[in-house]
Amino acid sequence: MKILRILIIVLVLILIFAPEFTLNLRVKTYGVFLIDGSRSMERNRLSPPDIKSPYPLKKFVFDYKRERTGIGDAILKAKERYPDAGFILLSSDGMNNTGEDPILAIEKTGLPVFVIIPEQKETGISIIKSTHFITEGDTALYYIKANKGKLLVFVEKKKIYEKQVKDAEEISIPVFMRKRGKRKILFILKGESLSDTLETYTSVLPRPSFKIISERPDWNMGFIRRELMEKGYVESEKPDLYIFINPLKEQEDKIKSLLQKKKRIFMLGENITNLSVLPLRGYSRKEITFLERIPMTVLSPKVVLPEATIFYFYNLEAGVVYRHGGVLFQSLMPQLWKLHLSSQGLLNKNLLSAYMDSVLVYLGVLNPHxxxxxxxxxxxxxxxxxxxxxxxxxxxxxxxxxxxxxxxxxxxxxxxxxxxxxxxxxxxxxxxxxxxxxxxxRGINIEELEVMARASKGGIVRNTLPSDIVPGRKTIKINLRHNPLIYLLIILFLIAEWVIWMRRV
Structure with missing residues (x-):
């Protein structure tokens, strides 16, 4: 009975005077294996080596398929996810370019960081240069370097190219892009001693479109239509470019509306100064000899609004560019068909094509390659x-x-x-x-990795982790006031004391 009473008194005193205490226990060390999964690792063909570790490792892949690499953020997240980890093992190319500074992250976590240099895979294919943006219906080019073997090229899952490479050589591969969207191009090399695969992506954009609006037949229509279609443009009722030839006063509201909707407009004609939407307020019509051999009619503007700029073609005032919501290009050469015929016949050049190229650049019609x-x-x-x-x-x-x-x-x-x-x-x-x-x-920032290893008192490892890493510790806080077990023990001791007392009575 005395022992039970003493135990009950001791438990009650602990609840009153020492309800909370901390245990600092030694536990077996484990580490977090941080693996860089960013695009820079993929492009450098880098992969983490097989590591022999005397300690358990928790794998944590960060920035998977991302263009940016945040090593500092990854260290903080690893500590948050695995608070009892004793160290960090990092496999990265060291190309940190976003988020928390790795040194500051190391100081916050207090964990040693052991850095391993990723291994570069032996390559059979490498891409030197490629078409990244193109319009549908155009041909993309991929310049690759391939070793000896059978080379296959797939767009999505369709094979479009095959060649037996006899020796290491650089190859230019054309790929016709029929459908819009982000297209995956897969290169596969099957060699006797080395096989390799490589993939890249090309963004295929919609083909630019145009619509010619003219109230009466004009020679310019056919020549401009042919030039644009040769450049890959298509006609559409909802175009990227509106072309007005000899516009009438009644079309002024439509032109203003298109400008307010940020559309692109090309205007051509000799009698256009009656439209108040134009920056051109007056002009004189004159005959000149262009490039010393080509007779041309040009409009010389008298007044141009401050918002407009003059476009020069071979040092000739050849257009007025007006930006007001959208973009309006007013040609000052109303007889473009004559420019085409004269330049082809006299100079053996297609000056109309060069002129339209410059116009399209000013209008900003998207037709990238x-x-x-x-x-x-x-x-x-x-x-x-x-x-x-x-x-x-x-x-x-x-x-x-x-x-x-x-x-x-x-x-x-x-x-x-x-x-x-x-x-x-x-x-x-x-x-x-x-x-x-x-x-x-090979694209690995070794200096950055070495700085991280030194700052954290870790090190650079090759294939095996050291076995003398400081043992891990685990802190456990115990609050007896919130522990039902202590109250259950007191109740059980009281019941036992009461049972013993009743038997004696």
Whole structure:
């Protein structure tokens, strides 16, 4: 009886004076295996090696298929998901370009980080340059380097190309893009000693369309229609480009409405100054000799509104561009059919085609054909080629790159993955650009990985983790006031005390 009474008193005193205490227990160490799943790892053909570890590992893949790599964010999430982990094992190319700084994340978690250098797979195929944006009905080009073997190319699941590569060579593969959308192109090489697969994507956009509006037959109609259709345009009732030839006063409201709806308009004619929508308020009609041999009729504007700009073609005032919601291009050369016939006959050139190319650029009608290098060596000047409509502006992340003509040369860039944006009139196309270091581990930022390992007191490992990692500890807080077991024990002891007392009585 005395023992039961003492136990009851002790339990009651613990509830009153020491209801909460902490246990710091040693537990078997386990680690979090952080695996970089971003696009830069995929493009560099990098994969985590097989690791021999004396400790259990919890796999955690981060940034899977993303264009950006956030190593710092991944370290914080790993600590949040596995709070009792004793260390972090990181497999990444070190191309951190978003989120928390990895060093700050390491300081917050206090965990040692062991870095392994990913292995680069032996490649049989590599893409040098490819068409990233194109319009339906056009042909994309893929410049690849293939080793010896049988090369197969598939668009989605349809085989469209096959070649027996006798020796390592660079191959240009044309692919006709019939359907719009994001198309997957799969390259398969079947060799005697090495087989490889590689995939890329091309965005196929709708073909640009036009509609010619004219109240009476005009020679310009046939020539302009033929030029646009040769450039891949199609006629449509809901077009990207409206073409008015010799517009009447009654069509003024329709033109104004189209401008308010941000449409693109091309106007052609000799009697157009009676339309108040135009920036051209007066003109004089005169005959000139263009390029010393071609007789032409041109309109010389007298008054141009501040919102309008003059378009020059071979140093001749050849058009007025007016932006007011949409874009209006007024030609100052009303006899374009004569430009075509005269230039073909006298100069053996198609100046009408060159003129329409310039007009379409000013109007910003989207008809892209953009060839991009797949991987760019650091601090090099690689070209981006525009075979269709060139963009008005190009941005790499937030820095604007000037566009001149049909080729843009990239500025020298350090290793990393960058967002590249092609800005057209009213449209923006986005893609990514992977810049790698050919010296430092094939696009692996070894310096960044070494800094993380040193800052966390971890290390760089190859295939085996060290066996002397500090044992893990687990902290357990126990609050007896909220533990029903302690109250149950007190009740059981009281019942036992009462039973013993009743038997003695």
């Amino acid at each position: 953009i060839e991009l290098p797949v991987k760019v060596p650091e601090f090099s000047t690689q070209p981006i080629i525009f075979k269709g409509t060139p963009p008005e502006m190009v941005f790499i992340d937030t820095s604007q790159i000037p566009v001149q003509g049909d080729t843009l040369y990239l500025p020298p860039l350090p290793p990393g993955t960058y967002k590249i944006s092609f800005v057209f009139q009213g449209d923006t196309l986005n893609d990514s650009l992977d810049v790698f270091s050919p010296v430092e581990g």
